[in-house]
Amino acid sequence: MSLDLVKADEHFIHVYNRAVCFVKGEDVYLYDDEGKKYLDFTAGIAVNALGYSNDELKNGIKDQVDKILHTSNLYFNEPAIKASKYIADATGLDKVFFTNSGAEAIEGALKLARRYAYDKNPNSKGEIIAMNNSFHGRTMGSLSVTGTEHYRTPFEPLIGGVKFANYNDLDSVKALITDDTCAIIMETVQGEGGLTPANEDFIKGVRKLCDENDIAMILDEIQCGMGRTGYMYAYQKYGVKPDIVTTAKALGCGVPVGAFVANAKFALSLVPGDHGTTYGGNPLATAAVCKVYEIFEKENILDHVNEIAEYFDEALKGVMSRHSDKITGVRGTGLMRGLAFSEEYKAADVVKACLDKGVVVIIAGGNVLRMVPPLVIKKEHVDELVKVLDEVL
Numbered sequence: 369m370s371l372d373l374v375k376a377d378e379h380f381i382h383v384y385n386r387a388v389c390f391v392k393g394e395d396v397y398l399y400d401d402e403g404k405k406y407l408d409f410t411a412g413i414a415v416n417a418l419g420y421s422n423d424e425l426k427n428g429i430k431d432q433v434d435k436i437l438h439t440s441n442l443y444f445n446e447p448a449i450k451a452s453k454y455i456a457d458a459t460g461l462d463k464v465f466f467t468n469s470g471a472e473a474i475e476g477a478l479k480l481a482r483r484y485a486y487d488k489n490p491n492s493k494g495e496i497i498a499m500n501n502s503f504h505g506r507t508m509g510s511l512s513v514t515g516t517e518h519y520r521t522p523f524e525p526l527i528g529g530v531k532f533a534n535y536n537d538l539d540s541v542k543a544l545i546t547d548d549t550c551a552i553i554m555e556t557v558q559g560e561g562g563l564t565p566a567n568e569d570f571i572k573g574v575r576k577l578c579d580e581n582d583i584a585m586i587l588d589e590i591q592c593g594m595g596r597t598g599y600m601y602a603y604q605k606y607g608v609k610p611d612i613v614t615t616a617k618a619l620g621c622g623v624p625v626g627a628f629v630a631n632a633k634f635a636l637s638l639v640p641g642d643h644g645t646t647y648g649g650n651p652l653a654t655a656a657v658c659k660v661y662e663i664f665e666k667e668n669i670l671d672h673v674n675e676i677a678e679y680f681d682e683a684l685k686g687v688m689s690r691h692s693d694k695i696t697g698v699r700g701t702g703l704m705r706g707l708a709f710s711e712e713y714k715a716a717d718v719v720k721a722c723l724d725k726g727v728v729v730i731i732a733g734g735n736v737l738r739m740v741p742p743l744v745i746k747k748e749h750v751d752e753l754v755k756v757l758d759e760v761l
């Protein structure tokens with residue numbers, strides 16, 4: 369590594385332990401500053417769904433740079449109009465608000481739920497039920513609903529009125545509902561927490577609870593949305609629809625953009641002056657969103673995910689059977705997968721060894737190795753991953 373890591377970190381606030389500097393991507397491979405090639409099973413954490421060589425995406429972004437980068441949300445812009453329609457169609461919901469990140473989409477979703485409750489009762493305490501082991505982001509609001517102690521504790525007091533239930537345990541959710549509850553928020557598939565999909569009974573039960581109490585069901589699909597589970601949005605597998613969904617990560621495939629999307633009933637409670645953003649949904653970001661949706665459609669990305677996910681699943685089960693002394697379970701769904709390790713083996717060490725051997729994977733909570741590759745990976749890439757995993761283990 370030619371890069372001097374100490375020097376490189378000199379002017380960064382040290383919140384990441386970085387060891388590599390990627391300078392280029394091609395297909396589903398990354399190259400570092402020394403020209404070393406890596407197979408990418410991380411995709412910038414579930415962002416680069418289309419890999420690194422999609423010319424249509426790149427050219428769409430370049431064309432927009434030549435037209436106009438930014439106006440303001442005081443005015444309409446053409447790519448945003450088109451993108452809002454694509455998102456409404458894809459989610460089955462009515463109204464979109466664009467943000468710059470996932471965390472901001474969560475902030476907006478929480479504000480919307482509280483605004484709806486306030487309209488009904490200005491004295492509502494606006495309580496929110498969130499899940500243990502969840503991850504919703506790093507801002508004060510999104511951290512307030514993130515169910516991981518060590519992320520939260522140093523930054524308390526966070527926003528009030530948040531209670532934590534256990535994921536996939538409907539009774540634990542029921543026990544927390546009061547007249548002041550305004551929302552239940554959860555990931556459709558927990559990502560950072562360890563690649564855990566919602567059980568069908570649980571997600572349907574939460575839907576029913578929200579209907580009965582006239583409160584917002586918020587599904588965070590920032591990581592599991594955009595085709596990663598083989599459905600455009602993961603909740604579509606269960607035949608349930610949230611009141612509010614958050615989307616980001618692969619939404620712009622590398623251009624920073626997110627959104628919260630709501631049905632009309634909830635969305636109409638926000639009125640001019642209630643919420644806003646300078647950059648959110650600017651022409652550059654939403655031009656990327658338009659291209660992403662168009663390419664997903666044209667290249668049948670969902671069909672491809674479903675096909676390759678089956679192969680990937682078999683391959684991971686094979687890895688587990690060959691290393692059953694170390695691996696305790698295959699987690700996740702679609703192209704959002706994990707390998708859980710027994711206590712004596714640290715997933716973080718496996719991640720590091722894979723990186724040395726030219727494969728990029730990451731960790732998730734609960735000693736899990738997480739794989740969220742570009743959705744365009746092929747069987748040969750799965751084979752390449754498996755070969756390295758076998759060597760490393």
Ligand SMILES: *Cc1c(COP(=O)(O)O)cnc(C)c1O
Pocket residue numbers: 469470471472474503504505506555559560588589590591592616617
């Ligand atoms: C990444 C992530 C977020 C936060 O998104 P940022 O763009 O990093 O703010 C929120 N929820 C889930 C499920 C995520 O995976």
